Amino acid sequence: MATKLYEGSISPNSRKVRLLAAELDIPIDCVTLNFAKREFRSPEYLARNPNGKVPTLEEDDGFVLWESGAILKYLASKRPDREMVPTDPREQAMLDQWLLWWTAHPEAALYRLIMERLVKPFRGVRGNDPTIVADAEEDLARFLPILDQHLQVHEYIVKRLSVVDYAVAPWLEAAQGPLHVDLRGYGAIAAWLSRMQARPRWISLEAR
Template structure:
């Protein structure tokens, strides 16, 4: 299987985390986002949205990182990241969807303003956008932090796709200046994820900003 990706893309990191944890070999093909390669005809033929990652499994092209990680789990006999019973599966899916709709969206604003703009020469952060991102972050981080009280993992009392999905959206927490200080449960949970072999093996070199 081939993965079209960029190492600083949280969505790409999500797939790499799961593939590494499940010991699924992927041929990694870099898509040069700063140079706009994702908007070229070749990549648009793989993903009309012009985004990464894209999985190519013998001609089956799959985009959307959470769909990809579910697919990888489904293809792995004996995996435990995606439950097989209806309620367990729904519980994990609930957090995948929540991550996509809420937490990741809030984080993305701050990643763009505090990290991407500086790194790509687009000027300084827009204070109004930073304020909007921080307000959304506070709203959604409180939900996650409260949920994690007394829990080691997000769902099913074990490591699941929900943990990898959410953790990937915090992968640039440092350079993006995500305001995690008030959320002890999230910080403790992130610490557990960051101790996993998959996290360490997929960590990209962090550029200076």
């Protein structure tokens, strides 16, 4: 079954799907939307994803799925032998705990920084609102130490490599890059991120 991914080239949420698909050897046809032309707001795209955001996955039988976390879990279900989503109920619950925690707290803070530091200036709107930036940075200072402490005693975020690692890593790459978030104080996060970036499929995707 052919799988199409509507995505944004610099979107961490799109990148997490591309990376997991590469890891699982699932071929996807990427359709990169032109944000300058506001293709993500076109009636055709909004019929697929009423939020007007990326990514959106579409299969040739008409199945459409949005929200990157849901897409990650769906792709993992296509390769159950890879155990990217555990079968044990308690392990599944821990995966969902970390996935929901990440989305609700650190990722939400990083999203606010993307809007202020990148998206608004790109649109010609005044960004870098000091109140919003300070609030986001305060949330990161509150929540990233939780992940760092956890990774001091765990190789991956849950028991083994999973969709949660792919949900988190692309955002932390962006944090160190265009978002100018200083992660030097989080040694365990840095070591884990280096392990993720050293994975063969991660490297091969970078080379494309």
